[in-house]
Amino acid sequence: MAATTHKVIVALDYANLADAKSLVSKLNPDYCHLKVGKELFTATGPAFIEYLHSKHFKVFLDLKFHDIPTTVKKACEAASQLGVWMINVHASGGSIMLEAALEGINKSNQPPLLIAVTVLTSMNQKILEEIGVTIKLEDQVLHLAKLAEGSGLNGIVCSAKDLEFLKDQLHKSFLYVTPGIRMTGDDTNDQERTMTPIEAIKVGSSHLVIGRPITQSANPSETLEKIYLEIN
Numbered sequence: 444m445a446a447t448t449h450k451v452i453v454a455l456d457y458a459n460l461a462d463a464k465s466l467v468s469k470l471n472p473d474y475c476h477l478k479v480g481k482e483l484f485t486a487t488g489p490a491f492i493e494y495l496h497s498k499h500f501k502v503f504l505d506l507k508f509h510d511i512p513t514t515v516k517k518a519c520e521a522a523s524q525l526g527v528w529m530i531n532v533h534a535s536g537g538s539i540m541l542e543a544a545l546e547g548i549n550k551s552n553q554p555p556l557l558i559a560v561t562v563l564t565s566m567n568q569k570i571l572e573e574i575g576v577t578i579k580l581e582d583q584v585l586h587l588a589k590l591a592e593g594s595g596l597n598g599i600v601c602s603a604k605d606l607e608f609l610k611d612q613l614h615k616s617f618l619y620v621t622p623g624i625r626m627t628g629d630d631t632n633d634q635e636r637t638m639t640p641i642e643a644i645k646v647g648s649s650h651l652v653i654g655r656p657i658t659q660s661a662n663p664s665e666t667l668e669k670i671y672l673e674i675n
């Protein structure tokens with residue numbers, strides 16, 4: 444496995460093995476890590492994670508666990524046994540669940556980084572109200588980020604646009620994994636609040652999650668290399 448921790452995490456948002464493998468064959472593990480989410484993991488399972496490890500990629504297993512503490516602990520333990528580099532849970536599960544998640548990963552010899560989702564970027568103030576959260580969305584993001592920090596997690600997934608109000612309030616080594624990255628002139632697709640790779644790094648992102656700008660590029664390997672060189 445590559446020793447370096449890269450800033451770019453390519454999101455493998457595919458529904459089947461053939462499409463995912465085809466993209467992976469175009470990427471260089473010296474320039475990126477890979478993110479496997481619910482769709483691809485449900486379709487391909489642990490065997491595909493082993494395949495990615497055999498190709499020397501580090502893997503962020505993006506399954507966003509949120510359940511009763513015992514279940515989350517066991518799920519995190521099972522994910523850690525796969526040898527992945529990073530996993531995540533929902534901070535809104537509360538501190539007992541977050542601490543259980545930490546206990547789960549610490550059963551492994553090489554625990555992955557454990558990060559938390561605060562408020563999904565698909566949510567807005569109206570949807571928060573629907574589920575009974577009446578404080579401002581930004582305050583809820585900060586509240587959950589602090590809960591994750593206080594529970595001993597390594598960082599959060601958030602929009603790079605949120606870093607301005609978040610960064611000074613959390614400890615210096617906290618990780619910020621930021622999706623919604625687009626190069627100038629790219630299609631923004633369904634992302635509302637985007638930043639370029641260099642802008643996101645400048646405001647403090649530790650890792651950039653990039654999907655379609657690379658996966659749907661005419662030349663994924665060239666696009667990845669260009670981003671890598673721009674931010675390193």
Ligand code: C5P
Nearest residue numbers: 454456563564622623652653654655656
């Ligand atoms: O294609 P694109 O670059 O928009 O992909 C972004 C990736 O980051 C997708 O896998 C998406 O599910 C994920 N993500 C996101 N916003 C969040 C959390 C995860 O876009 N808040």
